Amino acid sequence: MASSGCCPLPDRLTDTVEMAHGGGGRMTAELIAGVFAPAFSNDFLNRRHDAALLPEPDCRLAMTTDTFVVTPLFFPGGSIGDLAVNGTVNDLLCAGATPRYLSCGFVIEEGFPMESLRRVVADMAEAARLAEVEIVTGDTKVVERGRCDGVYINTSGIGYVPHGLDIDPGALAPGDVIICSGPVGCHGMAVMSVREGLEFSSPIKSDTASLGDIVHNLLDVVAAPKVLRDPTRGGLSSTLNELAETSGVDIELDEEAIPVDPEVRSACELLGLDPLYVANEGLMLIAVSADEAERALAAVRRSAHGSRAAIIGRVQPTAPGRAPAVWLRMPLGQRRRLEMLSGEQLPRIC
């Protein structure tokens, strides 16, 4: 994308993406000028360099990358374009960074409808606008029919890390409180409902969103949250197991406190899935010390995507000689261990 050459009229584009659109010649330039440049226009991208030149930051940086291969490409509540921006934005936020710049790399299947590509790109542009990031450089490859599934999108991101803020995934300590920013399992079950043809009176919508306002409101009242983490692939259980292992602690969840929408619960029961292992794309887990918990919860609840936030559990010491574990305390008081996802529950969910 950065190496565009000419500026032909967009109406010269074919109805589908052809191999030559990835060839680096005239048709690549036409695809850039007709589809990408108008949607993503900004001073960095418009300079058409091999690399975007960015101003000098006065802070540390965060860098992250994610490739999106979700199927179907469009689902209730969003598309691969929304995911590709929000997923990378949220990974930066979880490192305590303010997201600033994204790159995007497309792999497109020969014959992919140009109109679908325009929709995906429009969703990316709108998600970037909402998350206040700029897409500053890009690349497009085209592969033969049957060597991709419509389109795969990689985004990489740079964020600015404020002075003094150090979010450490190994910082959990006994007594810390775990806040979940909203109901779990919405993204995964929105995608699965489409795949399985499930119908509900109110359709399940993906929660895909930037979590910028949650982090912004949280940092207003808690100077140093212990951990921020978005539980995407593998769901709440896998993410909490990672955190428990990294910090060498146990985490005990209160089953009744974990928000789950009734439609998501129904869909999970129909498909034999556990909502605690289903992917989320607009959810954040926040660990804070106990004395900050209520203040943090109130701040998260003031956020657009955090109104249903809840305290779902607490960090405990790991029993001597045992491996760190995540436990689910059930209504009658008994508890069971929540393992990390071991197989592949929901392939290509993001």
Place this chain on the structure above:
Amino acid sequence: MASSGCCPLPDRLTDTVEMAHGGGGRMTAELIAGVFAPAFSNDFLNRRHDAALLPEPDCRLAMTTDTFVVTPLFFPGGSIGDLAVNGTVNDLLCAGATPRYLSCGFVIEEGFPMESLRRVVADMAEAARLAEVEIVTGDTKVVERGRCDGVYINTSGIGYVPHGLDIDPGALAPGDVIICSGPVGCHGMAVMSVREGLEFSSPIKSDTASLGDIVHNLLDVVAAPKVLRDPTRGGLSSTLNELAETSGVDIELDEEAIPVDPEVRSACELLGLDPLYVANEGLMLIAVSADEAERALAAVRRSAHGSRAAIIGRVQPTAPGRAPAVWLRMPLGQRRRLEMLSGEQLPRIC
């Protein structure tokens, strides 16, 4: 990759990549611990955050991205792993930046041999070592058989841009001299020779390499080169057409001065290809003012990958009322226009 959880023994890995290796659970953690972490180990990656935390730079940044879909994955002189590092490193160098940090995003086809993945990853690690960059964050997705072609790799890169250096792709002016750092067409014809089963007495090898030493030596003697650009997809002709259009000038090349290896010329003749449109992966075009040309050429020739550099052409004013163009001056004095690549000459060459 950044969100690894546990550290199981590598020998738990299966012989092929399975869907569950992309699921975000236990098997993803095993793939990271068994394949990626040992090869790419560094302080940033080892912290296992959603994003890598990088120190504060004291200069501007360059950011670039590229996805690699080459087939076959291994070819004389390199592999998709070499390309994935060198391609992004070279794009940063062409912006005048010192390459520092790379991300990598894998899309892997279900059933891909684990041993092949290890080879690709080892090639990436070695190329990163040679180019003096660190792979600081990553992501892995797995798609079903027939939805990819072995493996696709995105790399994105951050480079540091020295104070005062401003490489502007629109800076070409009449009188400037174009230096080509070596023989053209080697990468494309190395790949095509494998695909077409061509055999030569000495096999054509890809030129894939980091161009760091060329830029380093050049900047020692020329404070402000006009343009640096690596002619990858679309080859020499397409890249020069882009530069001519961006600067609004003509470029005239001396056909006899352009270095082409005899094996590359033979292979091109056999396949009906023009070496000036064939992709390169370790070649740089350098534009400097005329009075700096000999000094620049000598500096490039002192570089490991620049010993066969040559002055191949000069920038000229565009005739009034005409579009910018690239011309090839032939041995008998006549000249013909070199267009930008218009179709798809060599699909999936990088």
